[in-house]
Amino acid sequence: MPITAFSKQWGRELDVEQWLRLHGYAAQGDAELAGVPNALRALASTDIECSCCGAAGAILVGSGRGRATDRAVTQTHFRFRGPDGSNPHDPLCDYFDEKRVSGGDYLTNFASDRSALTPAIRELVCRGIQGGLFSLVIVADIRDFPPKF
Ligand SMILES: [Zn+2]
Incomplete structure (x- = not known):
């Protein structure tokens, strides 16, 4: 149950509300997303990865x-299903086992310096930008790494 996922159309990582807003649907007041048009739901299944x-x-x-x-206990999120209802995630994907990830233990807080991964990721991203391998504003460049020549 990822909170954010990658939109091919927008070339970046978005949460459900951001993705809906970019498609002209305001999710405020519709926490259960009951009013989302079927056309948008169909688009999400092909645009979001x-x-x-x-x-x-x-x-x-x-x-x-x-x-x-009556308080919100879970945030809006994405779930992934194949056309036959199967689990489309790679077995090595963090989200393959939904029961394991439902507790949120899989999340790494990159906003906090207390994570050992944060300085390492920051160093790699800075070196990649400095070396001209990708730009800071184009997240899609990072997803496409390594570059194909
Ligand atoms: Zn996955």
Whole structure:
């Protein structure tokens, strides 16, 4: 259940609300996404890819509410399904086992310097930009790395 995924059309990582807004649908007041037109849902299944493995078949999932409190207990997110209902993720993908990832333990907080990965990723990205391998603004360049000659 990734919170964000890659949009081929927009060339960047987006969450459900951002992707809907870019297509002219304001999700405020529709936490369950009940009013999203079927045409947009169909477009999501072909435009949105899993950021880890590139799987297609995205389904827009609205936020869930707790029975007792009526507060949002899950955030809007993407789920991926093949045309036959199968799991389209690569077995090595972080999102392959949905039961394992539902707790959010798979998330790495790159905004925090407390993660050991943050300085390493920052160093790699800075070297890639400095070396002209990709630009800071074009996330798609990073997805396409290594460059094809
Ligand atoms: Zn995946």
